[in-house]
Amino acid sequence: MSxxxxxxxAAATAAAGSVVDPELQRSLAELDMVRQVExxxxxxxxxxxxxxxxxxxxxxxxxxxxxxxSAVPGIDRVHVELTVMSTGEREALLAxxxxxxxxxxxxxxxxxxxxxxxxxxGKGGVGKSTVTANLAVATARRGxxxxxxxxxxxxxxxxxxxxxxDDSGFAVRPTRIDDLVLPPVAHGVKxxxxxxxxxxxxxxxxxxxxxxxxxxxxxxxxxxxxxxxxDVLFLDLPPGTGDVAISxxxxxxxxxxxxxxxxxxxxxxxxxxxxxxxxxxxQKVIGIVETMAADSSGFAPFxxxxxxxxxxxxxxxxxxxxxxxxxxxxVPLREAGDAGLxxxxxxPFDPAARAFDDLAQRLTTRPRGLAGRRLSLSVR
Ligand SMILES: Nc1ncnc2c1ncn2[C@@H]1O[C@H](COP(=O)(O)OP(=O)(O)OP(=O)(O)O)[C@@H](O)[C@H]1O
Numbered sequence: 001m002s003x004x005x006x007x008x009x010a011a012a013t014a015a016a017g018s019v020v021d022p023e024l025q026r027s028l029a030e031l032d033m034v035r036q037v038e039x040x041x042x043x044x045x046x047x048x049x050x051x052x053x054x055x056x057x058x059x060x061x062x063x064x065x066x067x068x069x070s071a072v073p074g075i076d077r078v079h080v081e082l083t084v085m086s087t088g089e090r091e092a093l094l095a096x097x098x099x100x101x102x103x104x105x106x107x108x109x110x111x112x113x114x115x116x117x118x119x120x121x122g123k124g125g126v127g128k129s130t131v132t133a134n135l136a137v138a139t140a141r142r143g144x145x146x147x148x149x150x151x152x153x154x155x156x157x158x159x160x161x162x163x164x165x166d167d168s169g170f171a172v173r174p175t176r177i178d179d180l181v182l183p184p185v186a187h188g189v190k191x192x193x194x195x196x197x198x199x200x201x202x203x204x205x206x207x208x209x210x211x212x213x214x215x216x217x218x219x220x221x222x223x224x225x226x227x228x229x230x231d232v233l234f235l236d237l238p239p240g241t242g243d244v245a246i247s248x249x250x251x252x253x254x255x256x257x258x259x260x261x262x263x264x265x266x267x268x269x270x271x272x273x274x275x276x277x278x279x280x281x282x283q284k285v286i287g288i289v290e291t292m293a294a295d296s297s298g299f300a301p302f303x304x305x306x307x308x309x310x311x312x313x314x315x316x317x318x319x320x321x322x323x324x325x326x327x328x329x330x331v332p333l334r335e336a337g338d339a340g341l342x343x344x345x346x347x348p349f350d351p352a353a354r355a356f357d358d359l360a361q362r363l364t365t366r367p368r369g370l371a372g373r374r375l376s377l378s379v380r
Contacts, residue, residue: 003074008039012075015068016046022057023175023182024097025145025190025228028065031093035083043077044069049085051093051177058082094180097226106222108252114230116255117286117363118248120278122270124155124239127291128260130337131327132236133161133189134352135289137342138360140188144231147183149221150193151248152238153214158193162186163340171195174225181225187342192225215247222251232364240270241277249281256286258324258363259314261306263293268306275314275321285314287324289359295328296351302329325359327352 003011016037017029028034028048035047046065050058062080069078085093099107108114119135121128129152140146150158158164159171164184166172174196175182183190194217227233235255238244248255257278261271275285290307294300307323314321327333328351336346343353 005039008044008072008074009037011072012039012044012046012069012078013037015072016048016065019061019064019068022060022185024051024226025185028061032089033085039075042075043079044072044075045079045081047081047083049083049089051085051090052175053084055084056175090177094178097180097228106251107227108222108233110254114233116233116235116252117258118235118237118245118252118255118278118283119258119260119289120237120245120274121239121260121267122272122274123267126239126260126262126267126271127327128239129155129157129161129236130333131260131289131291132234133158133337134333134342134344134356135359135363136189136191136232136234137162137187138344138356139232139234139364141344141357142360142364144364145229146189147227147230147233148189148191148236149218149225149233150191150195150236151218151221151244152236153194153217153244154238156193156195158191158236159195160340161337162189162191162342164191164193164196165340171198179224183225183227187345190227190230192221214243215251218244218247219251239274241274245274245277246281249278249283253282255283257283258287258289259285259310260289260291261310262302263290263300263304263306264302265306265309267302268310271306271310272313275310279318285321287311287322287363288314289325289327290323291327292329293326295330299329324362325355327355327359 013034016034019028021031033049035049038045046069065080066078069075108116119128119132136146136148150156164172164186171193172184174184183192259271259275261268278285288307288311292302294304311321311323330350330352332347332350333343333352336343343350
């Protein structure tokens with residue numbers, strides 16, 4: 001039985017429409033990007049309207065549409081014709097993506113379904129960004145939709161840790177559709193960092209912004225970046241109790257806070273302070289993560305006990321703050337970070353990789369606090 005041309009056109013349209021835009025993470029059908037489709041003598045011509053001229057994902061979309069349509073029985077050749085949406089079409093798409101929100105409002109309200117987790121530490125260099133990046137990837141590998149905002153202005157390292165850097169080692173530039181910023185995606189995590197927005201030519205300069213500018217930048221990250229629907233949004237905060245931590249507390253008071261420390265007493269004493277700051281901002285401290293902890297051979301370069309000590313101090317007189325995970329000191333973890341790879345991909349059997357999987361599991365199976373949230377109950 002031969003397939004009619006109409007059936008082939010319908011099958012090719014569905015196949016092209018099922019391809020997912022790598023940046024918007026929605027199907028081309030949902031984005032209304034599949035245009036005229038014609039099939040004759042086994043050859044399909046498929047029109048795809050890209051969002052912007054010079055879309056960096058054009059090649060990938062073309063390849064994936066070709067592969068999807070070629071898999072349709074009865075189609076043996078595919079030609080993809082790339083065009084660009086008109087201004088009106090693009091504006092309509094942006095309005096749909098924002099779901100009616102205006103530019104300056106955050107989608108991460110207390111009533112939203114996205115859990116916001118800010119990762120903080122007392123001292124610098126204790127492994128906070130390594131924890132945040134690897135925890136985000138481990139969470140995405142559990143099937144959750146994950147975003148990551150790097151607010152560590154002075155020491156932004158998330159782009160390098162996730163491999164979101166160009167050949168010169170500079171953070172990649174996000175694509176923009178008009179005023180909408182699309183976060184680059186790495187290992188299932190949508191990530192943005194201050195490093196991606198530094199003016200061209202000054203990528204190596206020190207960022208010396210003052211409080212109001214930092215506040216505005218953090219605000220822009222959570223209002224103007226298009227994350228789509230997320231299950232979890234992680235924020236990598238700068239170490240200590242400075243302006244950014246306070247801005248995040250004000251902008252996202254329902255965010256939960258995870259405190260990272262090493263086992264060293266000196267680091268843990270300071271880590272307690274970042275937890276106490278979170279409390280004064282009415283954020284909930286949900287747990288402690290100890291990193292650079294003793295490995296399975298008993299090698300403990302930073303001693304032992306710091307994580308438990310921070311947990312005990314922050315629990316005193318409050319709800320219990322558990323020690324949620326302990327990441328061992330691991331050379332493969334350091335090497336993976338230098339190579340821009342998460343440990344779960346570079347060395348999945350390393351004890352540190354398993355520790356991140358356990359941490360992601362514990363974190364995502366913990367019930368989310370209801371503080372500050374609207375319950376969607378209605379009385380009939
Ligand atoms: N568990 C670990 N085992 C071995 N090395 C680690 C571990 N965690 C982090 N490191 C290494 O320690 C260094 C500091 O880590 P990282 O940049 O994550 O710290 P940080 O607390 O985010 O620093 P800052 O916020 O001050 O920039 C990096 O070289 C990283 O590879």
